[in-house]
Amino acid sequence: MSIDFQGLVDLHYAALYRFALSLAREESLAGDFVQQTFLKWARHGHQLREAAKAKTWLFTTLHREFLAHRRKFGAREAPAAEAEAALEHAPAAAPHPARGLDAQAVVAALGRLDETFRAPVAMFYLEEMSYAEIAECLEIPVGTVMSRLARGRDKLREMLRDRAS
Amino acid sequence: MNSPPTEPRPDDPRDDFDRAITSALRQVTPPAGLREQLLAIPAAEAAPANVVRGPWANWPRRAVWLAAAAVLAMAALFGWRRQADRWSFEEFRLAAANEIVPRIQGSERPGRMHLDFLSKDPAAIAAWLRAQGAPEPAAEALLRADAGFGPVGCKALEWHGVRYSLACFYTADRRSVHLFTIPLAAFPAGSLPAAGARPEMHRFGGREVATWTEGTLVRVLVAAEEATSLPAVLAL
Numbered sequence: 001m002s003i004d005f006q007g008l009v010d011l012h013y014a015a016l017y018r019f020a021l022s023l024a025r026e027e028s029l030a031g032d033f034v035q036q037t038f039l040k041w042a043r044h045g046h047q048l049r050e051a052a053k054a055k056t057w058l059f060t061t062l063h064r065e066f067l068a069h070r071r072k073f074g075a076r077e078a079p080a081a082e083a084e085a086a087l088e089h090a091p092a093a094a095p096h097p098a099r100g101l102d103a104q105a106v107v108a109a110l111g112r113l114d115e116t117f118r119a120p121v122a123m124f125y126l127e128e129m130s131y132a133e134i135a136e137c138l139e140i141p142v143g144t145v146m147s148r149l150a151r152g153r154d155k156l157r158e159m160l161r162d163r164a165s
Numbered sequence: 166m167n168s169p170p171t172e173p174r175p176d177d178p179r180d181d182f183d184r185a186i187t188s189a190l191r192q193v194t195p196p197a198g199l200r201e202q203l204l205a206i207p208a209a210e211a212a213p214a215n216v217v218r219g220p221w222a223n224w225p226r227r228a229v230w231l232a233a234a235a236v237l238a239m240a241a242l243f244g245w246r247r248q249a250d251r252w253s254f255e256e257f258r259l260a261a262a263n264e265i266v267p268r269i270q271g272s273e274r275p276g277r278m279h280l281d282f283l284s285k286d287p288a289a290i291a292a293w294l295r296a297q298g299a300p301e302p303a304a305e306a307l308l309r310a311d312a313g314f315g316p317v318g319c320k321a322l323e324w325h326g327v328r329y330s331l332a333c334f335y336t337a338d339r340r341s342v343h344l345f346t347i348p349l350a351a352f353p354a355g356s357l358p359a360a361g362a363r364p365e366m367h368r369f370g371g372r373e374v375a376t377w378t379e380g381t382l383v384r385v386l387v388a389a390e391e392a393t394s395l396p397a398v399l400a401l
Contacts, residue, residue, distance in 0.1 A: 009203045017195040031199050032263040032370040038203045039259075072264065101185050103192035110190075125187045128179070157182060 003051050009038060012058050015127050019059065022122035023066045025111045033069075037062040059127075059137040063119060101160065109159040117152030120145050124153070202368065252325055253356040258376055258385055261345050262369040266387045269320070269333065269343060280333060283318035290319045294330045297321035300346045300382055302332035307344070307384065312398040313337025327351035340393045345385040349378060357383055364399060375399060 013034060020030035040061050048057050113121060123134045131149070135142040179187075269279050282293045291301040299321040308314045317333040329347035336342065349357060357378055358365045364375035364386070371391040377384055388395055 005206075006204055009200060013200055013203055014195050017199065018190060018193050021193065027196060028370040028372075029263070029267075031196055031202075032259075034195075034199065035202060035206075035369065036259065036263075039206055042206050069264065101189045103189045106186055106189040107193060125183065126190055128187060153183070156186070160186075 003045065003048075003054055005042070008041070008054060008058075012055060013038070016058055016062055018126050019122050020062055020066070021107070022110045022118060022126070023063070023115075024069075029069075033062050033065050036065045040065075055127075056133060056136050059123065060139065063138060105160065109156055112159060113152055113155055117148050117155065120148045121152035121156060124149055196371075252352070254352040254358075254376075254383065255356055257324055257345075257347065257352065258367070258374060259369060261343075261385050262367075262372050262374045262387050265322070265331065265345075266343050266372065266389055269331070270341065270389050279320075280318035280331075281320045285316050287316050290316055290332060294319055294321060294332075297328070297330075299328045299330035300348060302330055302344050302346050304332055304334065304344055307386075307400055308334065308342075309398055309400045314342075314398075317341070324351055336393065336398060341389040342393060342395070342398065343387045343389060345387070346382055347385075349381050349383050352383070364395075366395065 016034050016037060017030055020033040021027065024030045024033060037058055041058065045054070045057070048054060110118065110122060110125075119138055120134050123129045123137060127133075129137070131142050131145050134149075135145045138145065282290065284290050284293070287304065291303075294301055302319070304314070304316070313336060314334045317335055319330060319332045322329055322331060324347060327348060327350070329345060329351070332344045332346070334342050334344070358376045360378045364377040367374045367376070373388045373391075373393060373395045375384075375386040375395045386395055386399065
């Protein structure tokens with residue numbers, strides 16, 4: 001059984017980038033995390049025993065990269081100018097027909113979530129991962145995922161509702 | 166690449182609002198060129214990753230790794246450091262471009278770099294670095310005089326126990342470039358740019374990075390701004 005590198009990139013790089021952007025809130029840093037992740041895959045991906053776990057491996061690795069970066073430099077809010085610039089690249093799409101949501105507003109709201117909730121919420125929305133998958137990627141118990149998701153989702157709804165009103 | 170929209174499953178905890186958020190987030194597209202950068206990760210690195218082994222195939226390998234880990238732990242206990250323990254040059258280069266330069270740039274305070282010693286005098290910068298036990302940048306010989314370089318200052322840093330220097334410059338159009346100088350001995354053989362060759366050019370996170378070796382030193386030049394072209398400022 002083999003995993004094609006290009007196929008892996010094509011399948012996951014966009015989702016990984018969105019996840020990285022939601023964590024780092026800086027476009028350039030998000031791109032760097034994705035590069036680091038695939039570089040690690042190129043070096044260590046062969047240690048993975050089940051091809052079906054490639055996606056989990058990639059998300060776990062990217063999250064670890066983010067945590068290592070944060071440990072090294074501490075929590076850091078994205079400077080206003082960089083955050084604005086990153087959001088400029090999110091398309092100014094037409095509001096969602098049902099709820100009036102657009103990409104810029106959602107990315108901004110996600111970025112304002114407390115870091116504890118941001119990673120599980122981002123995985124839940126970006127990749128529509130199950131609780132178990134999120135728990136595996138973040139290396140935390142399923143119960144913790146559920147409670148963090150519940151609070152994170154409520155907070156996100158609240159922020160988007162406030163914005164809409 | 167966007168994932169196709171999915172029909173809600175009966176056991177799916179998501180409601181319409183959740184699905185609207187997912188749909189909105191999927192409109193965010195990665196920056197142009199990221200996919201190409203990923204695919205350019207050398208085939209030599211990617212090739213061995215193509216084999217996925219069965220669950221039992223790794224046991225002999227695990228035993229070897231466990232034995233090796235035990236030996237390394239013993240070695241560390243007695244303060245024995247081997248060449249294999251050292252971090253690769255590739256990791257240094259990535260850290261320089263992605264972590265150190267953004268920190269030095271101090272984006273919270275535009276125009277203010279976070280340096281240990283500020284000076285416009287190359288001789289003063291060299292003397293300060295010497296006093297810190299860090300290698301000198303000797304940037305005058307490396308950077309094109311007609312690019313209008315002005316030194317800003319420097320910093321003495323440490324990479325896993327090895328002292329190295331960082332010297333920062335402005336170009337004539339007030340763009341900043343950062344020159345890292347570190348002894349070759351900091352890295353395991355084989356991961357370094359070829360000696361005497363022209364600088365190897367890379368791009369990390371939108372920043373252009375040039376690397377080359379010179380005698381016992383390795384240099385890493387990082388452009389802080391995406392628009393800066395390093396070949397245009399290097400005298401090599």
